[in-house]
Amino acid sequence: MTKILTSLDGTPASRFAFGTMQFGGRADETASRAMFDASREAGITHFDTAYVYTDGQSEKLLGRCIAGQRDSLLIATKVGSVGGASKANMIRSFDVCRQRLGMDMVDVLYLHRFDPGTDLREILACFADLKAQGRIRYVGLSNFAAWQVVKAIMVAAEFDLTVDILQPMYNLVKRQAEVEILPMCADMGVACAPYSPLGGGLLTGKYADGGSGRLKEDNAYAARYGLEWMHQTAQDLSVFAQEQGTDPATLAVAWAAAHPAAPTPIISARSLTQLTPSLAALDFEMTPELYAAISALSPKPPPATDRIEEQE
Numbered sequence: 001m002t003k004i005l006t007s008l009d010g011t012p013a014s015r016f017a018f019g020t021m022q023f024g025g026r027a028d029e030t031a032s033r034a035m036f037d038a039s040r041e042a043g044i045t046h047f048d049t050a051y052v053y054t055d056g057q058s059e060k061l062l063g064r065c066i067a068g069q070r071d072s073l074l075i076a077t078k079v080g081s082v083g084g085a086s087k088a089n090m091i092r093s094f095d096v097c098r099q100r101l102g103m104d105m106v107d108v109l110y111l112h113r114f115d116p117g118t119d120l121r122e123i124l125a126c127f128a129d130l131k132a133q134g135r136i137r138y139v140g141l142s143n144f145a146a147w148q149v150v151k152a153i154m155v156a157a158e159f160d161l162t163v164d165i166l167q168p169m170y171n172l173v174k175r176q177a178e179v180e181i182l183p184m185c186a187d188m189g190v191a192c193a194p195y196s197p198l199g200g201g202l203l204t205g206k207y208a209d210g211g212s213g214r215l216k217e218d219n220a221y222a223a224r225y226g227l228e229w230m231h232q233t234a235q236d237l238s239v240f241a242q243e244q245g246t247d248p249a250t251l252a253v254a255w256a257a258a259h260p261a262a263p264t265p266i267i268s269a270r271s272l273t274q275l276t277p278s279l280a281a282l283d284f285e286m287t288p289e290l291y292a293a294i295s296a297l298s299p300k301p302p303p304a305t306d307r308i309e310e311q312e
Contacts, residue, residue: 002185002261004191005046005074005138008107011072011074016257016265016266016282017048018039018046019268020032020053022269023062024054024057024060025058031272034271042279046193046264047074048077048167049101050112051093059097059101060100060101062075067102070103074107076110077094077106078109078112078142079111084117090123094106108138108140109127109136111142113144120151120155121158124156124159138164139156139162139165140164141165141167142168143167144166145180146184150188163188166181169195169196170256170259171194171198171203172203172252172294173202173203173233173298175298182259186260186262191264192262193266194256195265197256198278200215201214202225202230202231203234203237204247204274205241207231208238233297244290246284247277248277249278250280251294252281257286258291
């Protein structure tokens with residue numbers, strides 16, 4: 001059963017999360033506040049940031065936005081993307097995060113990426129210390145493979161600790177999470193908050209129309225979504241959305257949320273105009289037939305076995 005995280009006052013985490021990667025970067029303070037307010041009005045209570053986002057401006061802006069309503073929100077940040085996952089680096093980074101956010105305690109702390117150079121016992125011991133000190137409430141892992149999460153769960157048990165939430169990449173053209181990560185989360189009782197449900201904006205259809213965005217501004221994103229079939233899927237989704245009388249971004253986000261493991265997509269944008277179609281996915285009715293039709297627009301990843309003749 002999927003774990004449901006709650007805020008300090010017991011409010012369940014919302015069905016979607018909002019990611020503040022653009023706060024203080026491509027979104028100035030005015031745009032950031034407008035997106036935060038619209039997210040709150042739509043019922044979103046789960047907000048995600050990280051130590052490395054926009055040189056700390058993301059955490060600072062989010063900290064200002066949540067003033068006065070902090071106890072009813074679930075606030076998550078991440079450390080360890082730079083400098084590794086040693087206890088010293090995690091503590092140093094997290095102290096900076098808390099200062100920027102203006103918070104003594106943060107609900108969710110993620111390790112931003114797996115660090116093969118640091119023993120998992122050191123990492124989980126650090127999480128256990130932070131939780132015992134009341135500085136965090138939930139333990140999160142980001143960009144971990146399924147086997148790495150399961151190993152972390154086993155090590156965490158040595159410290160009477162649980163791994164509570166995982167943050168993988170997942171969208172219509174990046175479906176690897178369907179093979180092991182999403183089933184593992186459902187089986188192990190780990191909440192899942194996948195990022196990039198729009199594929200860096202690819203699934204909005206804007207690039208086919210000559211629009212700008214990360215795929216044109218960031219070499220890593222361009223490489224990540226550089227395959228021709230991915231762009232064809234985006235075009236096919238746009239056509240399908242037009243036939244359905246809706247926006248492709250709405251379909252892409254609603255599709256990611258409709259997986260049987262019940263993930264919590266992290267939506268994001270540069271402006272309120274960009275964000276609106278993603279927020280509309282909160283109320284979009286994704287029928288089994290529609291889900292299957294959208295799924296058919298991209299290749300299903302092969303199972304994690306060579307005995308494919310035994311798979312349905």
